[in-house]
Amino acid sequence: MSDYNEHYEEDFKFPLWELIKKRADTKDISYVAAIEKVVSEYIKTIRYRDEKFEKECIQKRRKEFAKLVNKKPEDIWGSEK
Amino acid sequence: MNLNKAADKILETDVLVVGGGMAGCPAAVKAREDGLKVTLIEKANTARSGSAGVGMDHYPVGLMDYMSPREFLANWDNIKRETDLVTDWADPTRCYRLYTHQLWSINELERIGVPMRWNDGELRPTPGHGTGTPLLRVHWLNVKPTLATAMRNRKVEVLERTMVIDLLTKNGAVVGATAINTRTGEFIVIKAKAIIIATGSLGRCYSPSTPTPWKYKFLYHYCPASMSGDGWAAAFRAGVEMVNMDYTDIGILISDELSISFGNLVMNEGILPKIFSWDGQELPIKGMPRPLEYAELEKAGRDPIYYSIEHLPDDFQKRVEVCMADERPVSLKMAQDRGFNPRSHRYVNMTNRPFLFRTPAGINTDGYFKSTVTGLYAIGDATNGGHSCVNAACGGLLVGNDIVDFVKKAEDTEIDKAQVEAQKEIALAPLYVKDGTEPMELECAIRYICDRYVGLFRSEGKLREGMRRLGTLKRVFIPKLMAKNPHYLMRCLEVRNILDMAEVHIEACMERKETRGDCLRLDYPVKAPSLDGKLQFQKFENGKLVSCMRKLTPLNIEIGG
Amino acid sequence: MPVKIDYKGCIGCKKCYDLCPLDVFSWDEVIGMPVVAYDEECWHCGICWMECPKRAIDITYPASNW
Numbered sequence: 001m002s003d004y005n006e007h008y009e010e011d012f013k014f015p016l017w018e019l020i021k022k023r024a025d026t027k028d029i030s031y032v033a034a035i036e037k038v039v040s041e042y043i044k045t046i047r048y049r050d051e052k053f054e055k056e057c058i059q060k061r062r063k064e065f066a067k068l069v070n071k072k073p074e075d076i077w078g079s080e081k
Numbered sequence: 082m083n084l085n086k087a088a089d090k091i092l093e094t095d096v097l098v099v100g101g102g103m104a105g106c107p108a109a110v111k112a113r114e115d116g117l118k119v120t121l122i123e124k125a126n127t128a129r130s131g132s133a134g135v136g137m138d139h140y141p142v143g144l145m146d147y148m149s150p151r152e153f154l155a156n157w158d159n160i161k162r163e164t165d166l167v168t169d170w171a172d173p174t175r176c177y178r179l180y181t182h183q184l185w186s187i188n189e190l191e192r193i194g195v196p197m198r199w200n201d202g203e204l205r206p207t208p209g210h211g212t213g214t215p216l217l218r219v220h221w222l223n224v225k226p227t228l229a230t231a232m233r234n235r236k237v238e239v240l241e242r243t244m245v246i247d248l249l250t251k252n253g254a255v256v257g258a259t260a261i262n263t264r265t266g267e268f269i270v271i272k273a274k275a276i277i278i279a280t281g282s283l284g285r286c287y288s289p290s291t292p293t294p295w296k297y298k299f300l301y302h303y304c305p306a307s308m309s310g311d312g313w314a315a316a317f318r319a320g321v322e323m324v325n326m327d328y329t330d331i332g333i334l335i336s337d338e339l340s341i342s343f344g345n346l347v348m349n350e351g352i353l354p355k356i357f358s359w360d361g362q363e364l365p366i367k368g369m370p371r372p373l374e375y376a377e378l379e380k381a382g383r384d385p386i387y388y389s390i391e392h393l394p395d396d397f398q399k400r401v402e403v404c405m406a407d408e409r410p411v412s413l414k415m416a417q418d419r420g421f422n423p424r425s426h427r428y429v430n431m432t433n434r435p436f437l438f439r440t441p442a443g444i445n446t447d448g449y450f451k452s453t454v455t456g457l458y459a460i461g462d463a464t465n466g467g468h469s470c471v472n473a474a475c476g477g478l479l480v481g482n483d484i485v486d487f488v489k490k491a492e493d494t495e496i497d498k499a500q501v502e503a504q505k506e507i508a509l510a511p512l513y514v515k516d517g518t519e520p521m522e523l524e525c526a527i528r529y530i531c532d533r534y535v536g537l538f539r540s541e542g543k544l545r546e547g548m549r550r551l552g553t554l555k556r557v558f559i560p561k562l563m564a565k566n567p568h569y570l571m572r573c574l575e576v577r578n579i580l581d582m583a584e585v586h587i588e589a590c591m592e593r594k595e596t597r598g599d600c601l602r603l604d605y606p607v608k609a610p611s612l613d614g615k616l617q618f619q620k621f622e623n624g625k626l627v628s629c630m631r632k633l634t635p636l637n638i639e640i641g642g
Numbered sequence: 643m644p645v646k647i648d649y650k651g652c653i654g655c656k657k658c659y660d661l662c663p664l665d666v667f668s669w670d671e672v673i674g675m676p677v678v679a680y681d682e683e684c685w686h687c688g689i690c691w692m693e694c695p696k697r698a699i700d701i702t703y704p705a706s707n708w
Binding site (some may be wrong): 131294297307411568 | 692
Binding site (some may be wrong): 007008010014020031036039046047048049057058 | 199200201203205207218220222223350351352353361365367389391392394396397400402403405406407410413414416417418420421422424425427463562631
């Protein structure tokens, strides 16, 4: 890790924040008002109801962590209900 | 002497709710729906006050709506792991009632206008904390304005910018309270048949977890800086019993923390974060290192340690953005301004430190949220037990429901005018002090004592020294506190409360001559078996701080649902 | 300075003054606009910034916390 700036700061934009700002500026409203509308749309682009996908992502990370600590996932998180 | 001469305003009510946060507002709404006259006093503005003032992204609740007491007790250990509504640190009857009213609380909140379901009409349970504990994801950016409206529509008498001073008592029961308008300086007397303390916990006897080297002394992250233990101190001075006041939570001192949502980095919708040592090695730590674990890392030169959610898939990164928009939108702006992209940033954790009294600590209440003083209740973070908005809202709703019976039987009592005068004199004194001490100067001194002489790793010598120095501060500087206007008077009153609670805190630390959980005594490094199952209680009796250790009352298995 | 008011954009609606949880604003009756009276007490919650209907409040993170 010779580069102290790695993982530190970078020029970036949150997609959601840019959408909120744009709506607030366009409609000339508060950020609170913009957030309500923008978030309800943004949510539609996220796989919140895809339980199989969610479970896969969570289990994948659990398996990785369990390997790191030399245990089985069920020893850490219990068996699946 | 006429009470009208002592007070600028006199109010009379059935139920006085002190504090308008996630506990106080639902309690006020519910009590009002039962036909009681309800007055709520809030130091800030109920629309944006308290821990949920900026928003909230989770309601950590399961969908339990009934379980028999027998089954509940049989499953206690498992249930405890699942939810902090159930804990060894709180009355088991109260735990049972909260646990079996989870679904009820969802329905009640929905009924009063708080959005629980998503746009598709469904609840969204999610595995939170990466540990499989259930919680609901909610879009509660505007939960407080919604609750404020619910109170207004039902004609709860809400006094904004009104801070409690002390409680008025007679024959071991509360009869009212004194309060002050923090803008106008109006001194107010409120006569009440019952009082519900809902003022949250206390963090300001310790320095904020965010470093504050210059003038910004209110940069508390996890819970609002307005929380100065006002309800705790007022209740304590009125003789209430507190419990486990040595237990603070352990917070992480992150330099970068203001760029992330309050709890989100750890929660991030179920995927465990990665924790790295400074040289990029992933550490086998789940969640957050405990103090001794962190101390080992520091000793070995492995710190600072860094939190990361770089590994989250794109879909989950978007979820984190939504969490921030729900719970603390300014995090998005600050993270972006600062250049902390969660997809590649590693959040530095400099050390662990005590902050905010949590689960075991607070006003001791029984299964019905009643304290040891008649007519005085405590809910939310103000009482011991779980610390979450479920604990707050569900508890508030339950008390609002139950309190009718008490109020109907409560006798009409007279306010003791001498008591009012005495409280007024102490409270307003700083307005008349010239060339005195500013409240933040004294507050910093108190924080220093707790940081330096209490801290995470406690021992007799440091605690005694801390107690002695605190005593000196009280004797010398409380009389010198100076307020040039009602705003600074509010800060003076807060400092008085912080100091009183710091005293109880240090006393509790000294009394616990063992190490148990995160209460670390370097000079008593093991658990004392004689204290198993016991909690530590403190109260102010005959001018002295009195402590004792005892067990809680077991759950009454005859209790109904 | 944590909280900065853009007085050109401010319409004097009083939302920031009414809602601030730490009461860091005072109200100037003469100009009919808020003043940051206790800036050292700001805890950067962003309530004023997000509630302002004209987005006339900026909030920055002080150097002492970088």
